[in-house]
Amino acid sequence: MSSIPGGFLRALTRGVVKDWSSFVITLVACSSLAAQTKTPLRLSLADAVRRSLAQNPQVQIANLQIAASQQDRNIARSALLPQASLNAGDTIRRINVETLIGRQIPVFGQASGPFQAITAGAAFSTPIFDLHLWKQYRAAKDRVKASRADAQTRREETSLLVVSQYLGVLRAMASVDASRSRVGLATALLDQARALHQAGVATRVDEVRAEVNVRQEEQRLIVAQTDVDTALFALARLLNVPPGQDIQVTDTRPFSETPEIPIDATVEAAIRNRPELAAAEFRRHTAESERSAAAAESLPSLRLQGMWDEAGRSLPGMIPAYTYEARLSVPLFTSGRLRAERRRAQIGVQQAAQEEADTRNRIAQQVKTSLAEWNAAKNEVKVANDALRLAHEELDLARGRFAAGVTDNIEVISAQDSLVRANDNQIEALYRFSEARAALARALGRVEETFGRSK
Numbered sequence: 144m145s146s147i148p149g150g151f152l153r154a155l156t157r158g159v160v161k162d163w164s165s166f167v168i169t170l171v172a173c174s175s176l177a178a179q180t181k182t183p184l185r186l187s188l189a190d191a192v193r194r195s196l197a198q199n200p201q202v203q204i205a206n207l208q209i210a211a212s213q214q215d216r217n218i219a220r221s222a223l224l225p226q227a228s229l230n231a232g233d234t235i236r237r238i239n240v241e242t243l244i245g246r247q248i249p250v251f252g253q254a255s256g257p258f259q260a261i262t263a264g265a266a267f268s269t270p271i272f273d274l275h276l277w278k279q280y281r282a283a284k285d286r287v288k289a290s291r292a293d294a295q296t297r298r299e300e301t302s303l304l305v306v307s308q309y310l311g312v313l314r315a316m317a318s319v320d321a322s323r324s325r326v327g328l329a330t331a332l333l334d335q336a337r338a339l340h341q342a343g344v345a346t347r348v349d350e351v352r353a354e355v356n357v358r359q360e361e362q363r364l365i366v367a368q369t370d371v372d373t374a375l376f377a378l379a380r381l382l383n384v385p386p387g388q389d390i391q392v393t394d395t396r397p398f399s400e401t402p403e404i405p406i407d408a409t410v411e412a413a414i415r416n417r418p419e420l421a422a423a424e425f426r427r428h429t430a431e432s433e434r435s436a437a438a439a440e441s442l443p444s445l446r447l448q449g450m451w452d453e454a455g456r457s458l459p460g461m462i463p464a465y466t467y468e469a470r471l472s473v474p475l476f477t478s479g480r481l482r483a484e485r486r487r488a489q490i491g492v493q494q495a496a497q498e499e500a501d502t503r504n505r506i507a508q509q510v511k512t513s514l515a516e517w518n519a520a521k522n523e524v525k526v527a528n529d530a531l532r533l534a535h536e537e538l539d540l541a542r543g544r545f546a547a548g549v550t551d552n553i554e555v556i557s558a559q560d561s562l563v564r565a566n567d568n569q570i571e572a573l574y575r576f577s578e579a580r581a582a583l584a585r586a587l588g589r590v591e592e593t594f595g596r597s598k
């Protein structure tokens with residue numbers, strides 16, 4: 144009953160299910176829905192990256208910011224285009240002649256009216272020359288480009304987070320596999336100690352020592368399994384997966400393979416590809432356009448406007464009327480407002496230029512750091528593999544000496560501890576190498592390209 148949704152139970156209590164046939168159909172549908180939610184979502188690394196780019200809230204927010212900047216651009220463009228409106232009015236007025244002209248005229252009396260005025264028609268206006276509006280439109284266009292570059296930056300950052308979390312899941316799974324293997328090995332060593340104890344070759348201390356080691360490995364296995372669950376929960380959060388949906392990772396290659404460094408892993412390639420630098424450049428262009436717009440505000444502007452309507456004191460007496468005018472506006476004195484706006488715009492340009500330079504330097508530093516970490520992690524994997532091989536050899540030799548009765552199983556337990564450390568070190572080395580690969584792809588601006596494509 145717990146698998147049946149609450150909506151079905153409410154419908155049943157309200158009498159929506161009228162007969163047994165509809166009851167059976169609804170029950171089968173609910174069972175099918177429950178089975179679908181229990182089916183795990185199988186994802187490769189490329190699937191996880193693509194899904195995050197389609198569903199992650201931060202990526203969607205960046206897309207909405209692009210849409211908002213596009214509407215701002217349309218608003219700025221509309222100021223350069225003709226505007227028209229329909230107007231209609233019916234006015235009834237009564238005026239005080241004395242207050243209107245400053246004295247009373249006996250012929251007209253003190254009051255005039257009431258009289259009615261009816262108008263209905265169209266009004267229009269369009270800029271003929273306004274450099275200020277044009278520069279504002281250019282700035283709005285640059286903001287759209289900057290928003291798109293920011294959205295690509297968010298895609299790269301989200302992809303890196305998903306890749307790192309996916310690798311974290313693979314690391315936890317590798318730890319579980321290693322723990323299971325060590326539990327099996329510890330159990331086999333316990334059986335060996337018991338057999339040798341029964342044969343009189345070993346002591347009870349050797350058997351107890353081996354059993355304690357089994358329990359320790361079982362505890363490590365429990366912790367490793369918990370790490371897998373928590374890593375999957377975090378991955379589901381990044382992918383915006385429903386809470387009731389389980390995830391199953393299917394791609395183990397990114398964790399175990401050690402590909403070579405890309406040929407174009409250079410600072411120059413990163414400068415060409417990184418969307419952060421493109422966004423900084425577009426922001427500088429925006430600031431320059433805003434500076435030009437502020438300077439153009441002190442220039443003359445020419446606007447054509449007018450209206451055409453039917454006007455009269457009553458509907459039968461309405462006749463066509465129109466007004467057309469060209470208006471030239473030249474700012475003369477603004478109490479320092481235009482000068483302050485120009486200065487502020489110039490400061491914005493300087494600030495954008497500094498941010499662009501800082502972004503360029505940061506990209507160069509990230510590429511160099513990622514390459515150094517890549518090379519170090521690659522060498523670390525080689526050392527860890529050698530250490531694991533030697534740990535297995537040490538354990539084999541200790542087991543042989545213990546079986547021959549040359550020594551007790553302290554050497555075996557010590558060799559087991561060495562194997563545990565070597566195994567964990569290998570897993571961490573592989574994880575750091577995979578993380579270094581992802582960090583290098585991020586430094587080059589190619590995370591989505593590197594990990595978001597099926598292979």
